[in-house]
Amino acid sequence: MPSYSITTYGCSNNQAESEIMEALLRKKGFSAAPAEQADIVILNTCSVKNVTENKILHAARELQTSNKKFILTGCMPEAQYDVVKEVVPEAGIVSTHHIDKIGEAAESMLNGEYVEILGKARPVKASLPKIRKNPVIDIIPISSGCKSFCTFCSTKLAKGDLFSYPTEIIVDAVKKAITEGVKEFWLTSQDNGCYGCDRNKDITDLINEITSNADGDYMLRIGMMNPEHVVKLLPKLLEAYENEHVFKFFHLPVQSGSDQILKKMKRRHTAEDYVKIVEEIRSKFLLSTIWTDMICGFPEETEKDFQMSMKLLERTQPDFSNVSAYGNRPNTLAARMKQLDTAVKKERTRRMSDFVRGMSERQNKKWVGWxxxxxxxxxxxxxxxxxxxxxxxxxxxxxxxxxxxxxxxxxxxxxxxxxxxx
Ligand code: SF4
The missing domain is CATH 2.40.50 (OB fold (Dihydrolipoamide Acetyltransferase, E2P))
Structure with a gap:
């Protein structure tokens, strides 16, 4: 029986795709093994940050040097094809759009045939089998791609335009998983806020369809939603969140407090949109969790722009913010803009991260006694x-x-x- 090992990098969507590939490999008769002993190694890659990409390329180089059969999946083969081919020409390639073919690809590689499967395809990943890492958590991909063109984003280059999976398939997946003992569902995608735009639906329809059709003891965690869409959906969204099966959890990446910078990022929302969303969430659900994401040191960001981001955090007090130093991603529009010094980016990132730690602790202390x-x-x-x-x-x-x-x-x-x- 041939054996495999999967290493996952990046977001919960990638975790879900690894769980799917695991099930497909087992169906083909493969068994799991530690990477050193496995006949074939799958690196499920992420192209969001330089540092992750360097780690992946380092791991891939080592596999190539040790003559191990290996396949790169995930976003890198689509977003960074040239880099992958230059650094590890012997790596098999199965892009994120073709994970349903991982079993056949692994067999071919072990038979000595080189495999490269690229190009946009549309498998409905919500209906593919999976082996859950955590038996009580089911990560369900609800769509692929998004409707935005953020200038810093390399995920868009890999995932492309929005393809929402049919609501009934997602509802069926939830119902089946409940019978298998799942208690938490993470609905995940590049941007849950635009779910359904291509099907004349929206995320609130999906939430309502699930909660009215799936019975049992379960909770839904709605993943990241771009404020651009949330601001338009607000009353409906807050109504859908009233359902007892929905975690009062909102992940709303604002990225900057400066409208100048938001424009350069091609984020189609303003800082005030984000403030409005947070205020309305808190007036409806006083006890709720709000997460955001911030980028420090985007090209041409001035100290004044940065201060606006800090002020936005101070004013809205989210429970947590991911803070990232801006990093250039090849082939993105932002990579062609005037870049800031690394030292400036680092220093702003440190200042913001320190602030966020204090803010998160203060927010959490409010729960003492609950x-x-x-x-x-x-x-x-x-x-x-x-x-x-x-x-x-x-x-x-x-x-x-x-x-x-x-x-x-x-x-x-x-x-x-x-x-x-x-
Ligand atoms: S919404 Fe923007 S940041 Fe998110 S995946 Fe789409 S282009 Fe990238």
Missing amino acids: SGKIIIDEFNTVKQTWIGRNFAYKSVVVKGNYSLGQSIDVKITDAAVSNLMA
Whole structure:
């Protein structure tokens, strides 16, 4: 029986695609093995950040040097084809649009045939089989691609235009997974905010279809939504979020507090749009979780632009923000703009990251004294503690004798930057 190993880089969408490839490889008779022993290694790649890409290329070079059969999947083969071919010409290639062919590709590579499968295709990934890493969490891809053209983004180069998967297929996937013991669903894509634009639907239709058709004890986590779409959907979206099966969790990447920079990024929303969204969420759901993303040091960002980003965080106080130093991605429009010094980017990123740590801790402290239910969804093997999620998807650390998927009552006694403690 041939064996495989998969290493996953990047976002939850990639995690979902690895779970799918795992199931397809097993169907073909492959068995899982550690990378050193596996007959074939799959690197499921990400092209969002330089640092991740360098790590991937380093791992790929080592595989090539050791004469191991290996395949690159994910976004890099589409977004960075030339780099991949130059650095690791022997790597098999199965782009993110063709993961449904991974079983056949792995067989061919092991038979000594070189495989390269590229180009836009439209498999409905929500209907493909999968082997879940976590038996109580199902990550469901709801679409591929997006409707935007953000100038810094290389994911767009790989994923292309929006292709939303049919609502009924996603609903069926949820219903089936509930019977298999899943308690949490992460609806994921490049931008959940534009889901359905190509089918005369929107994300609220999907949420409503799921919650009215799927019975059981489960929760939905709605992944990242570009504020550009959220601002238009607000009343409907907040109404859909009222459902008890929906985590009061919003991931709304604003990227900058300066409208000048947002324009250069081709983000089709303003900083005030984001403020309006946050205010309306909080007036409806006082206890909720808001995450955002910020880029520091985008080309031509002045100190004044940066201060506007800091002020936006101060004013809206999200629970958390991913903070990234801007990094040039080949073939993007932003890569052709006037770049800032690395030192400036680093220094702004550090200032913002420090601020975000304090802000997250302050937000979490507000939960001290809260009591309610959490679903246990993770075990920390190092600390021997369980992690659960409350209705706002806050992470709560508990000690005791529990099991995955169990629902328990807790009282929050303390809080830190990333967790609440009970
Ligand atoms: S919304 Fe913008 S950042 Fe997100 S995948 Fe699309 S182009 Fe990239």
